[in-house]
Amino acid sequence: MTTPLKNTDFNTTHFPTWCPGCGDFGIWTALKNALAALEMKPSNVLIVYGIGCSGNMSSFIKSYGFHGLHGRALPAAIGAKLANKNLKVIVVGGDGDGYGEGGNHFIHALRGNVDITYIVHDNQVYGLTKGQMAPTTELGQPTSSTPEGTVDQALNPVALAIAAGGSFVSQGFAGDVGQLTQLIVDAVKHPGFSHVNVLQPCVTFNHHNTFSWFFKRVYKVESVQHDFSNKYEAFARALEWGDKIPTGLLYREIRPTWVDRVHELDGEPLATRRIDTIDISKTLQSFT
Amino acid sequence: MKPTVNKFTWKIGGAAGNGIMVTGAMLAKYVTRAGLWSVDYSEYPSLIRGGHNVQVVQVDDEQIFSHDQGNEILVALNEDTVRKHVAEMSSQGAIIFDPDRLTINDAMLGGRKDIQLVPVPLVKLALQEGGKDLMQNTVALGATLALLDAPMDLMDEIFKDTFGEKGDAVVQLNQKICKAGYAHVREQHPAKFPWSIMPKPQEPRMVIDGNSAIALGFLQGGLTFYSAYPMTPASSILTTLAELAPKYNIVAKHAEDEIAAVNNAIGASFAGSRAACGTSGGGFSLMVEGLGLAAITETPLVIVNAQRPGPATGLPTWTEQGDLRFVMHASQGDFPRIVVAPGDPTQAFTESARALQLAEHYHLPVIILTDKYLAEGHWSTPLFDRGAVPMQRGGFVAPHEHQGKDWYGRYADTPSGVTPRPVPGQAGGVFLANSDEHDQYGFADETAVNRLMQVAKRNRKLESALPHLPPRTILWGEPGADVTLVTWGSTTISCREALRKLRTAGVTANILQILYILPFPTEEVTKAFASAKRTILVETNSSGQLGSVIAGYTGKRCDHQLLKFDGRPFWPEDIVSFVTSLH
Numbered sequence: 001m002t003t004p005l006k007n008t009d010f011n012t013t014h015f016p017t018w019c020p021g022c023g024d025f026g027i028w029t030a031l032k033n034a035l036a037a038l039e040m041k042p043s044n045v046l047i048v049y050g051i052g053c054s055g056n057m058s059s060f061i062k063s064y065g066f067h068g069l070h071g072r073a074l075p076a077a078i079g080a081k082l083a084n085k086n087l088k089v090i091v092v093g094g095d096g097d098g099y100g101e102g103g104n105h106f107i108h109a110l111r112g113n114v115d116i117t118y119i120v121h122d123n124q125v126y127g128l129t130k131g132q133m134a135p136t137t138e139l140g141q142p143t144s145s146t147p148e149g150t151v152d153q154a155l156n157p158v159a160l161a162i163a164a165g166g167s168f169v170s171q172g173f174a175g176d177v178g179q180l181t182q183l184i185v186d187a188v189k190h191p192g193f194s195h196v197n198v199l200q201p202c203v204t205f206n207h208h209n210t211f212s213w214f215f216k217r218v219y220k221v222e223s224v225q226h227d228f229s230n231k232y233e234a235f236a237r238a239l240e241w242g243d244k245i246p247t248g249l250l251y252r253e254i255r256p257t258w259v260d261r262v263h264e265l266d267g268e269p270l271a272t273r274r275i276d277t278i279d280i281s282k283t284l285q286s287f288t
Numbered sequence: 289m290k291p292t293v294n295k296f297t298w299k300i301g302g303a304a305g306n307g308i309m310v311t312g313a314m315l316a317k318y319v320t321r322a323g324l325w326s327v328d329y330s331e332y333p334s335l336i337r338g339g340h341n342v343q344v345v346q347v348d349d350e351q352i353f354s355h356d357q358g359n360e361i362l363v364a365l366n367e368d369t370v371r372k373h374v375a376e377m378s379s380q381g382a383i384i385f386d387p388d389r390l391t392i393n394d395a396m397l398g399g400r401k402d403i404q405l406v407p408v409p410l411v412k413l414a415l416q417e418g419g420k421d422l423m424q425n426t427v428a429l430g431a432t433l434a435l436l437d438a439p440m441d442l443m444d445e446i447f448k449d450t451f452g453e454k455g456d457a458v459v460q461l462n463q464k465i466c467k468a469g470y471a472h473v474r475e476q477h478p479a480k481f482p483w484s485i486m487p488k489p490q491e492p493r494m495v496i497d498g499n500s501a502i503a504l505g506f507l508q509g510g511l512t513f514y515s516a517y518p519m520t521p522a523s524s525i526l527t528t529l530a531e532l533a534p535k536y537n538i539v540a541k542h543a544e545d546e547i548a549a550v551n552n553a554i555g556a557s558f559a560g561s562r563a564a565c566g567t568s569g570g571g572f573s574l575m576v577e578g579l580g581l582a583a584i585t586e587t588p589l590v591i592v593n594a595q596r597p598g599p600a601t602g603l604p605t606w607t608e609q610g611d612l613r614f615v616m617h618a619s620q621g622d623f624p625r626i627v628v629a630p631g632d633p634t635q636a637f638t639e640s641a642r643a644l645q646l647a648e649h650y651h652l653p654v655i656i657l658t659d660k661y662l663a664e665g666h667w668s669t670p671l672f673d674r675g676a677v678p679m680q681r682g683g684f685v686a687p688h689e690h691q692g693k694d695w696y697g698r699y700a701d702t703p704s705g706v707t708p709r710p711v712p713g714q715a716g717g718v719f720l721a722n723s724d725e726h727d728q729y730g731f732a733d734e735t736a737v738n739r740l741m742q743v744a745k746r747n748r749k750l751e752s753a754l755p756h757l758p759p760r761t762i763l764w765g766e767p768g769a770d771v772t773l774v775t776w777g778s779t780t781i782s783c784r785e786a787l788r789k790l791r792t793a794g795v796t797a798n799i800l801q802i803l804y805i806l807p808f809p810t811e812e813v814t815k816a817f818a819s820a821k822r823t824i825l826v827e828t829n830s831s832g833q834l835g836s837v838i839a840g841y842t843g844k845r846c847d848h849q850l851l852k853f854d855g856r857p858f859w860p861e862d863i864v865s866f867v868t869s870l871h
Contacts, residue, residue, distance in 0.1 A: 012731075014731060041715075042718050043712075043713065043714060043715045043716060043717060043718050044713060046559075046712040046713075048555070051723070058720055058722065059720070059731050059732060062695075062718060063718065064712035064713070064717075064718055064719070064720075065719070065720035065721065065722075065730065066555070066558060066585070066720075066721045067720060067721065067722040067723055067724065067730075068551065068554075068581055068585075068723055069551070069577055069578065069581050069723060072547060072548075072551045072577075072578070072581075074548075074551075075543065075547070075548040075549075075550075075551035075552045075555065076551040076552070076554055076555035076558070077555060078548075078552055078555060079513065079515070079551065079552035079553060079554060079555025079556035079557075079558075079559070079563070080555035080556065080558055080559040080712065081555075081559075082513065082539055082541070082552075082555075082556060083512070083513055083555070083556035083557075083558075083559035083560060083561040083563070084559040084560065084561075084711070084712070084713060086713065087559065087712055087713050104544055104545060104547075104548070105544065105547075105548055107544075108543075108544035108548070262539065263534070264533050264534060264537045264538060264539055265539065267537075270512040270513055270538070270539065270556070270561045271512070271556075271559045271560030271561045271711060272560065273512060273537070275510030275512065275562065275679065275681075276510070276679045276681075278507060278508065278510060278536065278679075280504055280507050280508050280536075280674065281674065283504060283507070283532065283535070284494065284504065284671055284672060284674075285492075286449075287494035287495060287496045287500070288317075288320070288321070288492045288493065288494050288495075288671070
């Protein structure tokens with residue numbers, strides 16, 4: 001009999017360097033909880049990280065890890081998943097990383113529906129580079145790169161995800177680890193690209209969207225009998241921001257994944273196929 | 289005029305969208321099967337419709353490498369073609385044209401009286417035989433073969449092999465239409481053309497372009513994942529692999545941009561596939577950060593850069609070797625890489641297969657540097673040697689070698705610099721691949737002692753790879769020649785043709801081709817310069833990049849330099865006249 005996995009089985013010898021009170025701790029805990037609940041051994045999961053405070057989680061979770069480039073975690077993760085479709089692949093990034101620098105990859109990952117899970121730390125500010133405007137910073141909020149207030153309207157990541165064809169779009173809150181754990185479990189189980197936007201405060205650089213600010217506004221969509229299979233309803237809910245902010249599963253549809261649609265990927269994963277028996281002689285012949 | 293057998297140049301010109309590229313490819317295939325050698329080259333603007341497109345097929349009894357400017361048969365699908373190319377025509381050469389669509393007058397011929405006009409109702413014949421307008425090209429092909437007194441049955445076979453999969457009706461339609469052109473010329477212009485084809489027996493040869501050679505080299509080298517964003521002149525590597533994907537069970541992914549393409553390939557390689565991506569200079573610029581990511585995470589990566597003239601959009605459909613120094617130093621930081629610049633389709637095939645193997649064994653980025661001339665030109669080529677790079681997996685650690693460990697020291701120091709890697713999913717092999725400088729497990733480590741160790745370890749891999757590289761320079765021609773042409777990449781092709789012509793002109797010359805730019809073959813180049821009598825740097829860029837690279841590594845400078853940067857490859861005549869002017 002094997003012992004069930006515990007949250008602590010995913011710890012490393014490094015303890016997080018995040019600021020005390022940072023929302024990242026909640027996300028870190030929820031992710032480890034989810035991995036344990038899913039009974040995924042550290043060697044069976046690949047977590048691909050972006051660059052930022054979120055990506056620094058790479059040192060604090062035990063699993064195969066790939067701490068790539070700022071904004072480029074998604075394409076690296078997609079390449080790995082296509083090469084080994086049996087691997088569980090989770091991507092951890094931040095709002096600036098994934099919605100700013102890597103916005104193009106986000107849109108196309110939603111379209112492609114490769115079966116990976118994308119967890120985004122959305123604290124509405126740049127933390128690691130010290131307090132500049134993020135794509136999700138509220139309009140008019142002063143930041144170190146926009147001292148007179150931002151002039152770009154905030155991006156709504158979950159509305160964008162639904163519009164771009166996401167098959168699993170959800171929103172969690174770093175202050176509700178129980179709900180977030182379950183969302184991550186469901187996201188990983190979803191056959192397709194799953195998006196978990198996680199609202200969190202940045203205790204050092206965002207004095208507007210604080211824990212208490214969020215606590216006053218977030219509500220669970222289950223409590224209002226939200227129909228996550230209805231795209232119009234999901235979109236309307238995704239647009240909510242301000243006095244009421246929805247959390248939970250906003251939208252889900254089951255459709256074929258990228259791997260389902262590409263028959264070259266049937267059978268043995270690319271990475272473990274034999275390549276020493278390839279015979280290109282017929283193709284050479286076609287050039288004669 | 290004395291008849292000439294098995295030696296001529298054929299040119300077709302028309303608007304983009306006229307389908308002329310296919311026609312040249314068919315003729316090249318014909319002469320290659322007839323035991324002759326061909327080279328073809330196309331010029332086209334960055335347009336899909338309209339503009340002026342030209343394809344040239346040069347044919348010779350002996351192996352030829354690059355074409356010269358003379359022309360014996362011109363198929364003119366529009367007036368532009370006559371006006372732009374009449375000056376290049378040999379005396380007694382022929383212009384095939386459609387009298388229903390084009391009237392050729394003296395002014396268009398620039399006063400030339402020594403050119404044969406061969407009117408063939410190209411469109412009418414195509415329609416009469418049940419084809420479409422575009423099949424005027426097939427009529428022109430038949431007319432060409434009739435002028436050259438070439439047997440038609442060989443062409444019938446090519447149609448069968450090319451269109452067989454589309455059904456007998458398509459094969460027969462092509463055969464019929466081609467014959468109509470053939471018969472027309474036979475009747476209207478009986479046997480007065482001085483050039484002809486006389487087939488001779490030979491071993492099978494291919495007609496192949498550089499990009500297809502790279503695609504085939506990748507397949508031979510075990511590639512299972514290729515990602516790219518379309519960009520001329522690299523696009524056909526993607527489309528060729530996409531077409532072959534079902535046959536070889538590989539993935540050829542059209543990514544959303546080049547940044548995605550390079551990161552896709554890195555991810556696939558990290559998971560254990562042999563993976564590559566490809567682009568031209570503009571896309572390579574976007575891939576540069578990924579190049580460094582592959583280097584620091586020690587993930588095998590192969591990138592093709594098929595150069596075109598820059599900067600920025602530059603001349604999208606023309607050729608230049610302007611990215612040499614760029615690829616040598618691209619990306620922030622200081623790290624080892626391999627840069628190989630194939631100089632013909634055979635080298636492109638072999639070195640692409642080898643690139644995958646080297647990247648996998650030494651956990652290094654390998655850049656394959658070509659250009660439009662090699663990428664999209666076609667050459668008659670002996671069948672590739674499929675065994676040139678014997679398949680050997682390397683650089684991995686087997687699960688039993690690290691069993692029982694909690695974390696695997698993926699970046700632990702080793703004498704060769706190569707630390708065998710597990711792939712994700714492998715029990716007991718857990719590690720972090722980190723774009724931050726890292727310790728042996730991959731955790732960020734900013735200490736000086738670790739930094740020094742990791743940099744030295746990464747650099748050492750290049751030395752470890754050295755014994756497994758082929759000769760990094762190639763000497764074409766005889767040692768001790770009066771003149772040594774120093775060159776790289778596709779310009780080698782032009783130089784090889786010039787060598788043939790210089791021999792006839794009584795000048796002895798040889799070529800020093802630098803095949804591997806990195807690791808730079810300092811010793812070999814130094815030796816070659818010591819024994820060369822007179823060196824001429826030949827490359828298609830404006831600053832003589834290879835010359836400055838050679839000077840940097842060896843302290844040697846070429847005696848002369850011949851540079852071309854108008855977007856066209858070197859015509860052999862450019863080189864021959866430069867060399868003879870020095871004598």
